[in-house]
Amino acid sequence: MAAVRFRGKNSFVRLLSGLAAAVVLGGVMAAAPHALVEPAAAATSPDPDSSRPVYRFWSEGYGNSHFYTLDYDDAQNLHSTDGWWTYEGTDFRVWPLENGSCPEATTPVYRFWSPKFTSHFYTVSGSEADALRQGDPNWDAEGVRFCAASEPGPGLTAVYRFWSSAFNKHFYTANASEAERLRTSDPKWAYEGIEMYAPTSGAASPPVTGEAAPRMGCQAPDMSSAIAAHDAARIVRLFGGAGTFRDAVASGRASCVPLDDPALPWVLVNKQNPVSPIDYVPASLTGGLRTEVAGSYADMQRDAAGAGAGSIGLTSGYRSYSTQAGIHRYQVGRLGVEDGERLAARPGYSEHQLGLAADVVACGGGGCGSLYDFAGTSQERWVRENSWRYGWIVRYEQGQTATTGYNAEPWHLRYIGTELARAYHDGGYRTLESFLGAPSAPNY
Incomplete structure (x- = not known):
């Protein structure tokens, strides 16, 4: 799995509720100073056999945003044709919807998109999802994208959730060492607790294959040197031209551009x-x-x-x-x-x-x-x-x-x-x- 990258320079106050791993300080959510402690396991857990791995992508152009999808075609298309995203492999596992519903003993994972913050947000908390739908115009509800377990159990692993006020982004990982590194060594990320539980085994998904699309914009290999040299013409060219450059800046996909x-x-x-x-x-x-x-x-x-x-x-x-x-x-x-x-x-x-x-x-x-x-x-x-x-x-x-x-x-x-x-x-x-x-x- 690729290492997490961190860049960005925005800030905002979130409307979030029901975070067991956070405390409220002056109206802003802040991470509680605790270690990665998992609650006791439940007696039963959902069947892992039909679960599938989530494809994980990262984009510096979207201000250090991560994207998670269960859809193989979506993942393959991003990898092959969209130079704004870098494929990082599969991380945690989830259950796909069955006829529009979650499998027995699993819970919906609600997804939101923010055009303002150019990021997705995922939550298994129905009250948190309701709070965003009803009281925060920065987030657009996109419905349920997949299902997870809300309680620990046999064959399940924790999916840890982080928030960065520096980047206005959430990040999720089932990699305990990665989570511990962020929690203890990176002040840009605040640990918010365990968001959901994922099975450690289950059905396989097709691998993402083939050559990656040429890196665009902030992820272009020469972008850092172009910015350091104040080479405006080269910066615009690495975005694919003036129109694409303008759209990227205006939409928040050019976080590297000063x-x-x-x-x-x-x-x-x-x-x-x-x-x-x-x-x-x-x-x-x-x-x-x-x-x-x-x-x-x-x-x-x-x-x-x-x-x-x-x-x-x-x-x-x-x-x-x-x-x-x-x-x-x-x-x-x-x-x-x-x-x-x-x-x-x-x-x-x-x-x-x-x-x-x-x-x-x-x-x-x-x-x-x-x-x-x-x-x-x-x-x-x-x-x-x-x-x-x-x-x-x-x-x-x-x-x-x-x-x-x-x-x-x-x-x-x-x-x-x-x-x-x-x-x-x-x-x-x-x-x-x-x-x-x-x-x-x-x-x-």
């Missing part, structure tokens, strides 16, 4: 996500923009004029932390905090500090206009329709203040890369937050 790395073009900076580090300065600047994007801006500027839209001027590109502090202070002093901060970011929260933002104006024979004159010009219309072709998007569109926290700024362009900008345009997105599947950030 959204706060200022060296990457998709870095998200808004009122909830400051520049990190706060005093970041781009390694190289050319003409007020990061050197690697200055060429794309020059191409856009040239082509706008060539298309007859007029000349576009760059009035503000890179701004240091201290420069932004002065702009923020001025606008807040002039308009008040609420209105001023819908126009000017606080220092350390401005995209301009990345060197990936450009405030543009319309220029003509009489010179250049102001930012506030840009809307409605031929240059503004051309930029709105064509900037994506050069890797730029209009960052703060009309009607999106509730998401971005800023008034409409048709002059504020943000570079995210040509491939991603095409996916942004083709998908009809209007904010970078929605494109990346990130929460709205209207306030600090």
Whole structure:
């Protein structure tokens, strides 16, 4: 059996009830500090002969999620065609449903799926299942997937349950040494007790065979080196292209991809996500923009004029932390905090500090206009329709203040890369937050 891998960075408070192996601390479930102790065996146990092994898969792309299935076709398909999952072998055994019901002396195992946490949850507790169905919108009930024993007995082994608040994931294993290692050596996992009992013998299932599908996304062999090198093009390619990359990020299947790395073009900076580090300065600047994007801006500027839209001027590109502090202070002093901060970011929260933002104006024979004159010009219309072709998007569109926290700024362009900008345009997105599947950030 493959070793368990651990990666992730989310947190949430679970609504769970009836956990004999957990205690409630401040409303959050916490593991009770006990060893892996099994209760005394019952006098009888269900017939093991019809039980079958569960196929176990792991996905780093789904944030260190495990998936368990009794369905051979499902398991073989994941192994052969889905590069998001890695087959880890068979772990514990369970009983399949018989005409929609559990065999005698077994109990249903309820399965839930959370799109928010990109994970499955299994429980034999009917009250716990009811609590999730009735009171937790994060979990979708998927019914009974297989059956297990709820009490110990001859020929049965414990299936241990763990929870990780670091990954927002549950993990189940019948391997006592694996469970003991997690309980004693890995602080990311909290032991929640024995979830069910599984037979140690029974009917065999067909083996998962053949070559595994090429690893995708976070599980691609070269992904770690691509991220370490801040190689955006290679990262996107390892996800299978910009559209797949975007979908993976937005759906939580790209947990390895940092959204706060200022060296990457998709870095998200808004009122909830400051520049990190706060005093970041781009390694190289050319003409007020990061050197690697200055060429794309020059191409856009040239082509706008060539298309007859007029000349576009760059009035503000890179701004240091201290420069932004002065702009923020001025606008807040002039308009008040609420209105001023819908126009000017606080220092350390401005995209301009990345060197990936450009405030543009319309220029003509009489010179250049102001930012506030840009809307409605031929240059503004051309930029709105064509900037994506050069890797730029209009960052703060009309009607999106509730998401971005800023008034409409048709002059504020943000570079995210040509491939991603095409996916942004083709998908009809209007904010970078929605494109990346990130929460709205209207306030600090």
